Amino acid sequence: MSEATEPINPEVEGQTGPSKSELKKRAKAAEKEKKAAEKAAKQKEMADQQAAAEVDYATEFYGPLPLNQSQSRPRLPRVDIASLASRDGETVLLRARIHNSRAQGAKMVFLNLRQRTDSVQALMMVAPEKVSKQMVKWTAGLDLESIVLVEGVVKKSPEIIKSASVGTVEVQVSKLFLIAGVEARLPFTVDDADRAEAEIEASGDQFNRVLLDTRLNNRIVDLRSQTNQAVFKLQAAVGDLFRQFLHFQGAATESGASVFKVSYFKGNAFLAQSPQLAKQMAIAADFERVYEIGPVFRAEDSNTHRHLTEFMGLDLEMTIEEHYHEVMEMLDNLFISIFRGLREQYKKEIEVVGKHFPADEFKWREGPEGTLKLSFKEAVDLLVEDGVPREDLDDINTENEKKLGRIVRAKYETDYYIIDKFPMELRPFYTMPDPNDPTLSNSYDFFMRGEEILSGAQRVHDPKLLEKQMRAKGVDPESMKGYMDAFRLGCSPHGGGGIGLERVLMLFLKLNNIRRASLFPRDPKRLEP
C-alpha cells in the first residue's frame, strides 16, 4: 500500500465576457489548467517513481501457502526451536505459532515464535531485494496463533531475550509463509493463559485474568500454554511410571509366572464404573497379576473440585499368598516409585507448573521408617484429639479428611499416608471382612495432601461368602452370574486397588481443581469441548 498523499485544494473563481475580470478569469483559468496539468504530470512522475520504488521484490518470500494437500515433498528439514541456541549462523527452516508480534514503524517487525514449551524471538527488517515493506506489513498483520513456516538466519543476540525460552539467539527472517491462519476470535491469548496470578497482582491487575471456566470453554487455546504442556507431560509420566514399576516388578521375579503383563480392558453393557469385576475375573482365569489404564465413568452428580464423570483409572489386582498387606505394600512401593520418578525425571516440567501453581513441595517418607500407616480407628482418634466429635466419625467426610491431612503433616511431616482397616459397612460387597472383628474389613485408602487417591482391599474369593455379602447389600447374585461363576470355578485369594490418575496429578502439583489435570474434562455440567 502507498502512503496517503496530501489533498490538493486549488481555489476556483468565476469570469464573465472579455471583461477585465473575465479576461483575468480566463487567464487565471488557463494558468490554473496549466498548473493543474503540470501538477498532474509531476504527480504522475512521482507516483511512477514511488511505484517503481515500491515494486514488491519480495513476493516470492512471503504470503499464504496453498492449503497443504501434500502436493509435493521437497524434504526440506525443519528444526526445533529448542535446538536454535547451538545453531548460530545457520540458515534454518521451522514451523511455529506466532505467539506475539510487535511492529516497529513500517520497516521492522518482531515476532515471538512458539513451539509447545519453547519460544524464540524473530526479527523481520526491510532489506533491498530481500525483505520488502509490503512483506513486513503483511507479516505484522498476521493474527496471533497463526501457524507459519519461517526461514531465517540464527544470530547470537547481544543481550538475553527474556520473553523467549531460547533467549541467547534470535532468528533474522528471510522468508515467512502462512500455513494455517486463525478464523475465529481468540478468546484470550496464550500469554494471558500462562501468566501467573502473582504477576497479575504485581502489575496492579493490568493483565487479564483467565478464569477456569473460560479456559475450559476454550480448552484448545488453554492447552497450548507452557503450563498445560507441562501438566500433560506429567500426566503421561504418571502412567509411564506406573507401567514401568509394574513391568520391573515382573522382570524381577524368577520366572514369567508372576508378571504384571496382561494390561487389558473390560466391556460391559453398562459403562465401566470401574474395571473391578473384570480384574477379579482375570485373576480367576489365572492371570495372577493384572493392571489396566483406562477410562472410568461415574454417573454421580458430584460438582466438586475433585470429581469428574470420566477419569483415568490405574487399576491393579494380584493374588496374595498369605496376607492382603502384600498388595498394600506393593501399591505403596508403586507410589513411592511414581513420586520419585516425577521428582527426578521431570524437574523442568514441575518447575514450569510451579510458576503458575505455587505449592509446598510434596513430602513423603522413605527409608526404614517408611510410609505412615494408620488404622481407621487411629485416624479417628487423631481427629477426636483435634476436637472433632467422635459421633461424627462413623465415616470421615471430605472436610475431616482434609483436616486429618493437616494433622498428619504437622505431626508426621508427610503428605502421603495410608489408612487401613475401614469399617465393613463403608465398603462394597466384594470386600473381605477382618478375620477377628466382622465390623472391620481388610481394606485401605491411600491419601495425598488429605485427599483420597486410591481405594483398595482384599476381595472375597469364596463364592458362598460373596453371595452372602451381596444379599446383605441388596445385590442379587443372579444378576451377576458371569462374575459369580468366576469364583465358583475356583479363584485364588487376591486383592488390589484403583487409582485416580487426575487426582494424583492434581495433588502432587497442587492444581487445586481436578479439571486442570484432565485434557478434556467431563463433569455433570460439561460435555464440550
Next chain:
Amino acid sequence: MSEATEPINPEVEGQTGPSKSELKKRAKAAEKEKKAAEKAAKQKEMADQQAAAEVDYATEFYGPLPLNQSQSRPRLPRVDIASLASRDGETVLLRARIHNSRAQGAKMVFLNLRQRTDSVQALMMVAPEKVSKQMVKWTAGLDLESIVLVEGVVKKSPEIIKSASVGTVEVQVSKLFLIAGVEARLPFTVDDADRAEAEIEASGDQFNRVLLDTRLNNRIVDLRSQTNQAVFKLQAAVGDLFRQFLHFQGAATESGASVFKVSYFKGNAFLAQSPQLAKQMAIAADFERVYEIGPVFRAEDSNTHRHLTEFMGLDLEMTIEEHYHEVMEMLDNLFISIFRGLREQYKKEIEVVGKHFPADEFKWREGPEGTLKLSFKEAVDLLVEDGVPREDLDDINTENEKKLGRIVRAKYETDYYIIDKFPMELRPFYTMPDPNDPTLSNSYDFFMRGEEILSGAQRVHDPKLLEKQMRAKGVDPESMKGYMDAFRLGCSPHGGGGIGLERVLMLFLKLNNIRRASLFPRDPKRLEP
C-alpha cells in the same frame, strides 16, 4: 475313616427241660456261643488292630485351609514351578492348580500341578508318620482346578515327564492343603481346552472338542489354557511394542518438541466410536504427536469373524511438515517394529500358540525394498487381472480383499502391505482430498494376510474445506462445534491412523476368529461373561 465292620448275628433260642434232643441242642448252642464269642473276640482284635493301623497320623499335613482372611503372615516364601528344575533336593512351598490327578491304588496319587503356562508332576505316597492313606484318599478326591498349597521335596526324575512343562523333576509331596475349591461343574478341563485339533484327529476323535462358543461361555476356564495365557501375553506385547516404538521415536529427536508423549483418553456423551476427533483436537492444541491405547465401541451389527462391538484401539495422530507420507511411513516403521519385536522377544509364546493354531509364518519385507505399497487403482488392477469384473470394484469387499491378499502373497511374498489413495467417496468427511484428482484422497489402509488392520489419512485442517465436506456428507457442522472450533483457532496439517489391536494379533497368529484375541469378547450377541 474306619472300614465298615461285619455285623455279628448270634442266634438266640429258648430252653425247655433236659431232653436228649434238648441237651444236644444245648451243647450245640454252647458250642455256637463259644464260637461266636471267639469270633467276636477275634473280630474285635482285628478291628482294634485295623483301627490302630488307621489312626490318621497325618491330619496336620493336609485338609482344607480356613478361608484366607489374612489371619496371619508367617512370610513363608513360595516358589514358581518354572524354577523347580534347578531346585533338586530342596523342600519347596508352592500354590498351584490341580491340572490333572491320577490315583494308583490306595497308597499313591500323581498330580499335575499348574501355574499359568508351567506345570510339574507331583507324587504323594503313603509313608509312616508322614503321609497317611487318608491323606492320599482325600487328595485323590480333590476336584480338578482346585487351588492347593503344596509342600514337597524336589527330586530329579529318572525320565523326562512329558505331561509337564518342567519335566526333569517331580515334587514328592509332604503337605497339601486346599486354598480354594471348585463349586461348579467344570464345563471342560483345561487339558481339553488346550488340546490341538491335530491331536484330537490323531486320537481318532477320542478326546472332547471344545467349541468356540462353549469356550466363550466359560471364558474363565478357557483362559487358563497354555494357549490363551500365551495369546494374552502376546496381546499385551503388541501394546508394549507400540508404546516402545513411539517413545523411542520421541527420544530420537533433538528436543522434547516432537515426542509422542501425551497418551490420553477422550470423553463424549456418546461412546467413543474412535478417538479420532479428540486426537485432532489435541493436535490443534499443539501436542504435535499424540497416541492413545483405549477401548473403542462400535454399535454395528456385524456378526463376522473379524468384528467386535468393543475393541482395543491403538490410535495416533501427528503433524506433518510436507506430505502425509510422513505419517504413513511412521506407521509402517511402527508395524515393522512390532512384528520384529514379537518374533524376537516372544518366540516361546508364538510357538505355544502355534501348536494349537498352526499357521504359515507371517511374512513381511524389510531392507531397501521395503514394504509393498500399492495405490487403490493398482490393487484393483491386480484383481481385474485375476478375473474380478472391474465394475464390482468401486469398493473392494471382504472377499476381494482376501483374494488380493493371496495374489500379493504369491506375487510379492509378503503378508503385509499398504494400499494408498482410496477414492474420496469411501472415506469420512475429515479426509483430505488428493491435490490433483478430487475423486481420490490422501488416505491409506494397512493389511495383514488380506485383512485390514489400520485405516488412516491426512485430515482436513482447514475449517472452510472441513465445513464443505461435512455438508457434502450430510453432517451439520454446528452439531460438532467443539471440533470445528479447534480448526478455526488454527491447526497444523496433520494425519494419523487407528489400529485394531485384536485384528493384528489374530492375523499375526492366524487365530481365525477375533474373539480369540479378546479377553472378554463383546459382539452383537455376546455381553457375558
